[in-house]
Amino acid sequence: MISVIIPVFxxxxxxxxxxxxxxxxxxPPDEVFVxxxxxxxxxREAIARYGSRVHYHHQSNLGSGAARxxxxxxxxxxxxxxxxxxxxxxxxxxxxxxxxLDEDPGLDLVFCHMSQFRSPELSPDEKANLLxxxxxxxxxxxSCLLARRSAFERVxxxxxxxxxxxxDWYLNAQDMGLRMRTVDVxxxxxRIHPRNFSLTSKTDVRREYLFMLKASLDRRRVKTNSGIGxxxxx
Amino acid sequence: MSSEISFECNSPDVVFxxxxxxxxxxxxxxxxxxxxxxVGMFYWEHLSQGVSPRELAAHIGRAxxxxxxxxxxxGDLDGLLNEFRSEQLIRPSKTPRALADVTNATTKxxxxxxxxxxxxxxxxxxxxxxxxxxxxGELGWPRPAPLDQDQG
Numbered sequence: 001m002i003s004v005i006i007p008v009f010x011x012x013x014x015x016x017x018x019x020x021x022x023x024x025x026x027x028p029p030d031e032v033f034v035x036x037x038x039x040x041x042x043x044r045e046a047i048a049r050y051g052s053r054v055h056y057h058h059q060s061n062l063g064s065g066a067a068r069x070x071x072x073x074x075x076x077x078x079x080x081x082x083x084x085x086x087x088x089x090x091x092x093x094x095x096x097x098x099x100x101l102d103e104d105p106g107l108d109l110v111f112c113h114m115s116q117f118r119s120p121e122l123s124p125d126e127k128a129n130l131l132x133x134x135x136x137x138x139x140x141x142x143s144c145l146l147a148r149r150s151a152f153e154r155v156x157x158x159x160x161x162x163x164x165x166x167x168d169w170y171l172n173a174q175d176m177g178l179r180m181r182t183v184d185v186x187x188x189x190x191r192i193h194p195r196n197f198s199l200t201s202k203t204d205v206r207r208e209y210l211f212m213l214k215a216s217l218d219r220r221r222v223k224t225n226s227g228i229g230x231x232x233x234x
Numbered sequence: 235m236s237s238e239i240s241f242e243c244n245s246p247d248v249v250f251x252x253x254x255x256x257x258x259x260x261x262x263x264x265x266x267x268x269x270x271x272x273v274g275m276f277y278w279e280h281l282s283q284g285v286s287p288r289e290l291a292a293h294i295g296r297a298x299x300x301x302x303x304x305x306x307x308x309g310d311l312d313g314l315l316n317e318f319r320s321e322q323l324i325r326p327s328k329t330p331r332a333l334a335d336v337t338n339a340t341t342k343x344x345x346x347x348x349x350x351x352x353x354x355x356x357x358x359x360x361x362x363x364x365x366x367x368x369x370x371g372e373l374g375w376p377r378p379a380p381l382d383q384d385q386g
Binding site for chain 2 (some may be wrong): 133137138140141159164167171174205206207209210211213214217
């Protein structure tokens with residue numbers, strides 16, 4: 001059983017396309033949760049048209065980590081897929097990634113390749129200002145992840161006190177030795193638009209990275225005693 | 235000669251934090267991160283504040299004069315400087331400072347000299363490079379796309 005979790009904040013412009021891309025899968029998911037993280041725009045109305053095909057949950061603005069955790073807790077699937085509300089899946093995303101998990105029962109996480117696109121409604125000036133490498137590339141992004149629920153049971157929930165919640169989770173998963181694979185096919189389209197970049201607290205996010213990397217190195221050093229150390233090159 | 239000039243941290247592309255037991259640097263343009271051990275930490279802290287490599291090498295050489303040959307220490311530090319430069323962690327500084335003027339230093343040289351080691355990691359480079367934050371200029375807007383890039 002596959003559950004899809006889509007956190008959204010003020011996503012009225014793109015959320016319908018994201019949901020359509022989930023409902024149009026060649027292997028449709030069993031349930032879709034949209035977790036509205038305190039949107040002030042027309043997100044709720046944009047989702048209402050999908051009726052019972054989408055489970056809508058509203059929370060006060062607690063961040064993407066808390067929104068994803070809610071979806072993980074409330075969903076029933078043994079497989080969990082995630083999508084950010086401005087990104088899109090290509091139709092075979094779930095089919096090919098589930099096949100990878102079926103092939104290898106020891107695999108915990110499956111990613112895929114992703115291509116980026118400039119959001120079509122942008123003005124020429126806005127488009128010209130956005131760096132957008134459209135070459136398909138392997139992408140350890142949460143929009144590209146299909147995970148066994150057991151992976152979240154081992155690693156734990158996402159942190160709710162940081163902005164880069166998935167990077168922190170991924171580092172933990174890596175340090176715990178979870179097995180990952182990347183399906184060598186572009187299955188996700190990542191939308192590039194100015195709001196990707198409107199992180200007002202980017203300095204804080206950079207600082208978060210350093211603290212996450214430090215924690216990860218320390219975890220790996222503990223393992224060094226059992227023969228698994230950080231893979232640094234001196 | 236590089237040891238005559240001064241350097242500073244190549245920010246905002248490079249961010250770093252002193253955790254007491256190590257300094258971690260992250261280059262947001264490459265996704266690579268680095269850990270510095272104690273001698274490297276001392277060297278980084280002063281070098282990134284504009285102290286010239288020559289003055290630093292002389293200071294560190296004096297601190298360990300009875301433990302290691304001066305030429306070996308100078309060679310180690312030269313290697314460290316080359317690593318910082320080749321990894322684009324530093325750039326030439328317009329505001330050189332004397333070692334004596336660095337009053338906010340927190341790192342101290344260890345009692346015994348150990349050749350400095352830069353440990354380099356790229357295990358999450360793909361992920362960090364995809365994060366929008368690495369493209370953001372100081373004004374919060376991404377840098378302009380290159381002129382020859384498709385703007386469609």
